[in-house]
Amino acid sequence: MERIPEPELMEKKDQVISYDEADFSEGEVNLINQINHYLLRKNISLGEKDLIVDLGCGPGNISEKLAIKWANTEVVGIDGSKEMILRAEYNKNISQNKKKLKNLRYICSDIKNIKSTNFLINRDISLLVSNSLIHHITNLEDFFNTIKSLSSNITVNFHKDLKRPLDEKSALELKAQCSTKYNEILTNDYYASLRASYTFKELKKFTSENDLSSLDVFEDGDKYLIVYGNV
Numbered sequence: 001m002e003r004i005p006e007p008e009l010m011e012k013k014d015q016v017i018s019y020d021e022a023d024f025s026e027g028e029v030n031l032i033n034q035i036n037h038y039l040l041r042k043n044i045s046l047g048e049k050d051l052i053v054d055l056g057c058g059p060g061n062i063s064e065k066l067a068i069k070w071a072n073t074e075v076v077g078i079d080g081s082k083e084m085i086l087r088a089e090y091n092k093n094i095s096q097n098k099k100k101l102k103n104l105r106y107i108c109s110d111i112k113n114i115k116s117t118n119f120l121i122n123r124d125i126s127l128l129v130s131n132s133l134i135h136h137i138t139n140l141e142d143f144f145n146t147i148k149s150l151s152s153n154i155t156v157n158f159h160k161d162l163k164r165p166l167d168e169k170s171a172l173e174l175k176a177q178c179s180t181k182y183n184e185i186l187t188n189d190y191y192a193s194l195r196a197s198y199t200f201k202e203l204k205k206f207t208s209e210n211d212l213s214s215l216d217v218f219e220d221g222d223k224y225l226i227v228y229g230n231v
């Protein structure tokens with residue numbers, strides 16, 4: 001199936017609300033566990049001096065879980081959509097875990113302008129994470145240039161995203177499954193995201209042709225891809 005890009009930022013209020021109200025917690029907990037296992041395997045333990053950055057943080061679901069799991073670190077969530085950042089701040093404020101989220105802050109910035117945001121981050125990033133971001137980025141160069149410019153030799157990258165279905169029929173089946181659980185706005189967004197996603201081959205080709213082979217690409221089941229490692 002040909003890739004059909006979708007708008008990068010999720011800026012419409014109804015879109016943000018639909019996304020925020022959906023329960024993706026199973027997948028989110030799964031991602032935190034995957035990151036944790038990877039760090040344990042690499043003998044890396046994160047503490048006070050460490051900074052975690054969550055790119056395309058949306059309403060903050062992953063950022064909050066990172067801030068609670070690695071409670072002694074500083075966590076920064078970045079999103080280019082003002083509506084999403086407002087929602088993330090709101091969620092942090094009303095969270096039952098509010099007291100545990102003092103190590104979490106948000107920045108509104110497009111990842112393509114990240115250089116001008118760098119001063120807001122001001123130290124080396126230990127863990128650079130994203131979830132469901134890569135497919136929003138129209139050109140893969142923009143995503144990889146961003147993670148390159150944010151990474152130092154201590155930075156562990158861990159980026160999880162949807163994998164593009166093989167054909168339109170499979171995409172429509174996934175869309176139909178989604179519609180049994182979620183509203184029409186979210187179902188349409190999910191379908192657009194499936195069509196905008198990259199394939200394993202595309203990510204692998206990009207990393208090997210652009211001097212990024214220290215990053216690995218992994219197929220996580222039949223729906224997800226993970227790009228991980230050091231840049």
Ligand SMILES: C[S@@+](CC[C@H](N)C(=O)[O-])C[C@H]1O[C@@H](n2cnc3c(N)ncnc32)[C@H](O)[C@@H]1O
Binds near residue numbers: 011055079084110111
């Ligand atoms: C599908 S949501 C994922 C949100 C969150 N990571 C999660 O897993 O719940 C993708 C988010 O990436 C943001 N985004 C897309 N392109 C971006 C860009 N170029 N710069 C910053 N944020 C971007 C969107 O605004 C949206 O909030």
